[in-house]
Amino acid sequence: AQKITQTQPGMFVQEKEAVTLDCTYDTSDQSYGLFWYKQPSSGEMIFLIYQGSYDEQNATEGRYSLNFQKARKSANLVISASQLGDSAMYFCAMRDTTGGTSYGKLTFGQGTILTVHP
Amino acid sequence: DTGVSQDPRHKITKRGQNVTFRCDPISEHNRLYWYRQTLGQGPEFLTYFQNEAQLEKSRLLSDRFSAERPKGSFSTLEIQRTEQGDSAMYLCASTNKEVGTDTQYFGPGTRLTVL
Numbered sequence: 001a002q003k004i005t006q007t008q009p010g011m012f013v014q015e016k017e018a019v020t021l022d023c024t025y026d027t028s029d030q031s032y033g034l035f036w037y038k039q040p041s042s043g044e045m046i047f048l049i050y051q052g053s054y055d056e057q058n059a060t061e062g063r064y065s066l067n068f069q070k071a072r073k074s075a076n077l078v079i080s081a082s083q084l085g086d087s088a089m090y091f092c093a094m095r096d097t098t099g100g101t102s103y104g105k106l107t108f109g110q111g112t113i114l115t116v117h118p
Numbered sequence: 119d120t121g122v123s124q125d126p127r128h129k130i131t132k133r134g135q136n137v138t139f140r141c142d143p144i145s146e147h148n149r150l151y152w153y154r155q156t157l158g159q160g161p162e163f164l165t166y167f168q169n170e171a172q173l174e175k176s177r178l179l180s181d182r183f184s185a186e187r188p189k190g191s192f193s194t195l196e197i198q199r200t201e202q203g204d205s206a207m208y209l210c211a212s213t214n215k216e217v218g219t220d221t222q223y224f225g226p227g228t229r230l231t232v233l
Contacts, residue, residue: 043207045224091160104149108160
């Protein structure tokens with residue numbers, strides 16, 4: 001079974017500073033996908049960034065980058081130049097790739113609440 | 119492109135009543151997922167469809183829950199004889215397995231409150 005662990009219930013960062021949100025995962029699969037989603041207070045899950053297990057380069061999307069350390073089974077999200085609008089809940093998720101009919105469903109961590117101070 | 123839409127956004131019902139939620143995926147997305155999220159937790163998988171076929175159901179989905187996706191387009195999730203423990207956010211997501219990284223895009227969710 002796959003498992004995602006986010007050990008930081010809450011994080012605080014000053015506006016314009018960088019922040020790292022931690023995520024570790026556990027899987028016996030060789031092929032898997034890792035995702036980060038942002039959930040503002042409105043409730044919608046917003047896709048931020050994706051990392052495939054075979055990708056050699058760390059993924060980047062604008063101010064978001066994913067620090068992927070496969071041997072340590074970690075996929076930390078780095079947000080650079082934080083903005084007030086970044087205040088939200090952030091979820092790390094893994095895609096099930098066990099094949100057959102289970103392919104594709106996401107397993108989520110508990111989330112980290114990020115608060116950006118002006 | 120229009121995103122995933124869900125209706126209603128909020129539903130308040132009394133215990134024992136039936137409720138039905140609707141999800142309209144991104145057009146041409148062949149996979150549709152339902153998740154449930156309780157307060158302070160990450161979403162948990164409920165069920166998914168590939169086109170009109172329901173391929174997997176979680177053990178979280180009791181007999182009171184049923185989902186359909188007729189014609190492989192929109193999907194409905196019905197909860198019969200609601201219980202207070204059903205209070206949660208119900209999220210729908212869609213993806214096209216054959217395209218790119220198979221990223222799931224989520225709708226705004228339906229927040230259910232059972233009194």
